[in-house]
Amino acid sequence: MASDSSKGQKMWGGRFAAQPSDIMQSINASIDVDKRMVREDIAGSRAHADMLAEQDIISEADNEAIQGGLDQIVDEVEAGTFPYRVELEDIHMNVEARLKEIIGEPAGRLHTARSRNDQVVTDFRLWTRGALTEARRSLKALQREMVKRAGEHTETVMPGFTHLQTAQPVTLGHHLLAYVEMMERDRTRMDDCARRLNESPLGSAALAGTGFTIDRDATAEALGFYRPMANSLDAVSARDFALEALSALSIAATHLSRLAEEIVLWTSAQFAFAKLSDAWSTGSSIMPQKRNPDAAELIRAKASLITGQFAALQGAVKALPLAYAKDLQDDKQLTFAAFDTFSLCAASMAGMMETITFNRENMRAAAAKGFSTATDLADWLVRELKMPFRDAHHVTGSLVAKAEAKGCDLPELSLEEMQEVEPRLTNDVFSVLTVEASAMSRQSYGGTSPVRVAEQVEQWTQRLG
Ligand code: ARG
16 A cells, blocks of 8 residues: 555556546545544454454465554554554554555455444444543543532532522532432443443445455454444444434433533522632632633533534434435544543543532522521421411411511511411420521431431442542
8 A cells, every 4th residue: 555555546447547636535534533443444354354363364474464563554554653644544544554555465354244334333333432531531530529519518508599589498418419319310321331332343344245265243242342233224324323322421411501501500609609729710810809610511511512512413314315425534533522621521520529618608598598498487387287288388388478578588487466467376396497407407318418418428439439
């Protein structure tokens, strides 16, 4: 191939008299993107060549030459000296051309019973499998930080919101563990995806399989796949593994974005629930007082980039007839970018969570605002006076209106004032009106009470190792 490429001829150039235009080359080449799969490409070639020799399709001597040449290419890649050439289009032809330069003729036998169509998707499945492992790892690191913070705040009371209106007091540990639960589902979604994608397309050749007596089980096993894919048309054209990975990333990033939004709110002067460390805050060039939560804001924005990458790939695939079409080349830049963005977001969130500090006093004070223990009062009426909950709800509503008219919180009403609404109320009712009592009382499984949260922290600590 050395001589071919020095003459500027394409690897597929046999039937062409003229060279492609420069612009054609620009739109067609993918090497700048797919060079990231060089290790996967070499692993696929090694497995393929070993199998070809084992099946007597190429000689043992050719296989040895191929493996030796690939060793050298690995060294060049690691040393940063591998010559990536745009005129060779993609990583597959770059590796093969370099192999030809190094070992000569045997390199030309490597592509027996193989096509770039099964080759590229083999590489891409291997790459995505590795990237999912990394994404799961980065989420786990974040979960560990969240669980640590939750353990420090099993008893820290904060306002729980619905509609961003004060609802009931909750504990901060409980709030943080809600995200840990979401992230765990995100990780299992990635697990599922990694399991489903782990079948080998190699040996499907261009689309129809091959007439050579290849052993697809052997290559599948060598590459750590569970089994060869059963339909060659499906194998070369399916990209649902990438769609599934991007959809799992998009959901996980959406969770990071929700948490990012809470950080933005909590670190504002108006909430003042939390403070980011200097390492995770930025200043303003004009307003000296500012500590901006830029990383959280960027996570919020980047989550939609990932969702966009998922949508873009789905758009590229949805109207493609079987089997391979070049549209599928652009799957990789979308997928690589989504994984890069995700790992940056997860690492940033872990960094913020490692060093964020929470203001217990401000959270507690905010929890007491907005009649947050009104439900506890209604529950008291149900429990102590055997009132139907609907009636208790009504009585409590009247008490809230009374406090509102007086401009005070519920516990600040006197017993006499309360008894004007419900004469059977006693002093005992005040014991349920503090935010601590409220949070403490919610001991149902999954509830916000410090005892339940401490149990969950314990379980998560064990589980995450
Ligand atoms: N660079 C191509 C891709 O990423 C490799 C497969 C090319 N196959 C072909 N028949 N042109 O999809």
